[in-house]
Amino acid sequence: MVAMVNGALVRNLLIAIGEQDLKIRKEKAALSITWFQKILFDLKQKIDNKEIRDSLPFYWYKHGPFSEVIQQELTTLYEEEVFSQITTENGVVLYRLKKTPKVINEKSFLVAHTVLTQIISETDLFRLHDKLKEIYVNAPYEFMPNYKMDYLERIREYRELVDLEKDNQKFLKEYKERLVACLYECESLLPLDETFSEFNQIFANMVGEITTFMSLNKDDDLFLLDECLKVSLEAWDCFAKGVRLEHHDSYYDDKVPAWKKDFSDSVKRFTKTVALLNEELLEKYSELSLKEIEPQTDANTIMKAIVLGYTNEQ
Amino acid sequence: MNSNKNHFLDTSIVLTGLIKWRKEEFHEKANQYFDDRKFIRITSIRVFSEAQSVMNNSRRIYSQFLQKMYENPSVIRTSDLEGSMIFEAKKLFKKPFEQRIITAFIRNSSATIFSAVSTDAETFQKYLTQIAQEIHKGILELMIVCQPRQGAKIARFDRCPSDHSKYYPNDFQVLESKINYPPDTEVILDAYFISNKIKHNISLITLDNEHMLSNKSHIEATLQTIKVCDFRQY
Numbered sequence: 001m002v003a004m005v006n007g008a009l010v011r012n013l014l015i016a017i018g019e020q021d022l023k024i025r026k027e028k029a030a031l032s033i034t035w036f037q038k039i040l041f042d043l044k045q046k047i048d049n050k051e052i053r054d055s056l057p058f059y060w061y062k063h064g065p066f067s068e069v070i071q072q073e074l075t076t077l078y079e080e081e082v083f084s085q086i087t088t089e090n091g092v093v094l095y096r097l098k099k100t101p102k103v104i105n106e107k108s109f110l111v112a113h114t115v116l117t118q119i120i121s122e123t124d125l126f127r128l129h130d131k132l133k134e135i136y137v138n139a140p141y142e143f144m145p146n147y148k149m150d151y152l153e154r155i156r157e158y159r160e161l162v163d164l165e166k167d168n169q170k171f172l173k174e175y176k177e178r179l180v181a182c183l184y185e186c187e188s189l190l191p192l193d194e195t196f197s198e199f200n201q202i203f204a205n206m207v208g209e210i211t212t213f214m215s216l217n218k219d220d221d222l223f224l225l226d227e228c229l230k231v232s233l234e235a236w237d238c239f240a241k242g243v244r245l246e247h248h249d250s251y252y253d254d255k256v257p258a259w260k261k262d263f264s265d266s267v268k269r270f271t272k273t274v275a276l277l278n279e280e281l282l283e284k285y286s287e288l289s290l291k292e293i294e295p296q297t298d299a300n301t302i303m304k305a306i307v308l309g310y311t312n313e314q
Numbered sequence: 315m316n317s318n319k320n321h322f323l324d325t326s327i328v329l330t331g332l333i334k335w336r337k338e339e340f341h342e343k344a345n346q347y348f349d350d351r352k353f354i355r356i357t358s359i360r361v362f363s364e365a366q367s368v369m370n371n372s373r374r375i376y377s378q379f380l381q382k383m384y385e386n387p388s389v390i391r392t393s394d395l396e397g398s399m400i401f402e403a404k405k406l407f408k409k410p411f412e413q414r415i416i417t418a419f420i421r422n423s424s425a426t427i428f429s430a431v432s433t434d435a436e437t438f439q440k441y442l443t444q445i446a447q448e449i450h451k452g453i454l455e456l457m458i459v460c461q462p463r464q465g466a467k468i469a470r471f472d473r474c475p476s477d478h479s480k481y482y483p484n485d486f487q488v489l490e491s492k493i494n495y496p497p498d499t500e501v502i503l504d505a506y507f508i509s510n511k512i513k514h515n516i517s518l519i520t521l522d523n524e525h526m527l528s529n530k531s532h533i534e535a536t537l538q539t540i541k542v543c544d545f546r547q548y
Binding site for chain 1: 325326329330332333363366367368369370371372373374376377378380381382406407408409414415416417418419421422423439442443445446448449450452453454457458461462463521522
């Protein structure tokens with residue numbers, strides 16, 4: 001049975017967050033929807049009250065736990081001019097409490113308000129990244145914090161450093177090595193669930209392409225570096241569509257068939273993107289010669305095992 | 315083998331060409347074959363990509379397996395390292411391809427695996443890195459050996475149709491009626507497409523019993539310019 005959502009309760013919780021923000025940050029108060037989502041997700045983890053838990057249905061998605069109910073209620077409050085909107089230079093929409101309508105102090109709300117106040121008092125509202133890191137520790141798969149909060153940040157940073165530190169080759173080389181090690185670690189943490197079976201295969205191919213590029217590129221091909229960054233981000237978007245299928249509250253069950261198709265289409269697009277990157281790399285390095293790689297060791301046990309496994313000659 | 319000068323190599327042969335081992339067995343002649351100037355060795359971009367994918371996915375499967383063993387090494391029985399690891403691996407990986415890949419890895423390296431997963435995080439990470447680097451070198455070597463030009467050790471043909479069921483609909487259907495595995499049918503038709511392009515017969519060199527060697531007469535009857543050859547016969 002699908003849980004009942006109490007929209008008024010959610011609106012009251014959103015207003016309470018806006019009030020706390022005003023109280024703490026005064027004229028600087030203004031929060032993105034991501035903040036509202038993460039604070040209320042945190043609240044849900046810390047509270048037993050059934051009505052509150054049922055009213056905050058979440059699924060894990062691209063930016064962590066996400067609730068369509070929260071999004072909808074916040075939009076309503078903006079339309080009712082309870083919140084005003086501020087758009088930052090980067091295009092991020094922030095919400096600031098404009099007026100405080102009379103809040104009905106239902107028992108559930110009173111229970112939540114105490115916990116909510118506690119959560120906000122322990123949170124630095126200027127540091128969303130820290131909150132996300134905290135939330136990702138409890139993500140459904142260990143792959144998620146490693147890929148989203150570590151690898152994706154490193155590759156973005158590396159892209160910036162290539163511009164800023166182009167004369168410091170030693171530093172860039174070391175940074176690149178850590179980036180590659182981080183990507184390999186993420187690969188080892190891919191979930192083994194059947195849902196991700198096809199995704200994992202394509203992800204492994206992506207890892208092969210990116211690490212090949214990283215080892216051959218002399219930090220001069222920004223086009224291909226940008227392509228590596230783009231495919232890395234696409235991998236995350238695609239993965240998030242799979243996570244949503246596996247980790248959502250029952251409130252969203254009727255959306256699963258559409259989500260399945262969305263995930264399947266996304267895996268197909270991801271496959272094409274990786275294939276395209278492969279073509280671009282092959283074109284760029286079509287003249288690759290033995291000088292550019294270190295010779296194979298005599299042992300070569302890993303490659304031997306691959307051939308034996310592939311040809312089924314064990 | 316046969317008198318065809320032009321050899322089309324499938325994925326198993328391309329991968330075999332990257333390594334030097336098992337001199338005592340049928341691959342003893344692998345080096346000799348790859349150095350033999352009598353033949354022109356060709357493959358397609360599809361086979362090349364498959365070989366890349368096999369290496370990439372082997373790395374993924376090994377590291378996923380090692381990660382799980384590292385998290386819980388107590389599932390490994392010291393009295394039967396290989397058997398207990400294969401037992402665990404089969405619980406984790408359900409696809410036949412994945413099971414073959416992980417089983418071969420365990421059979422080749424069970425003692426090393428056990429030592430890596432029952433030690434500290436740094437040693438474990440070093441082992442993962444060593445594996446990744448060895449496979450990475452294999453991938454680079456493939457890019458060197460297999461290039462889209464005459465004179466390459468294996469000449470890579472990049473312009474085969476991506477979907478032969480549209481290019482050779484009848485042949486595709488006839489082959490598929492027996493082979494029943496579209497990826498290998500596509501590879502066989504790559505060889506056929508190239509033989510038509512270069513206007514010479516081609517020997518399709520393979521180690522694949524399941525779809526290719528077992529259907530040798532059917533493939534040769536359908537595609538007149540193709541001879542299917544067992545690499546073991548070289």
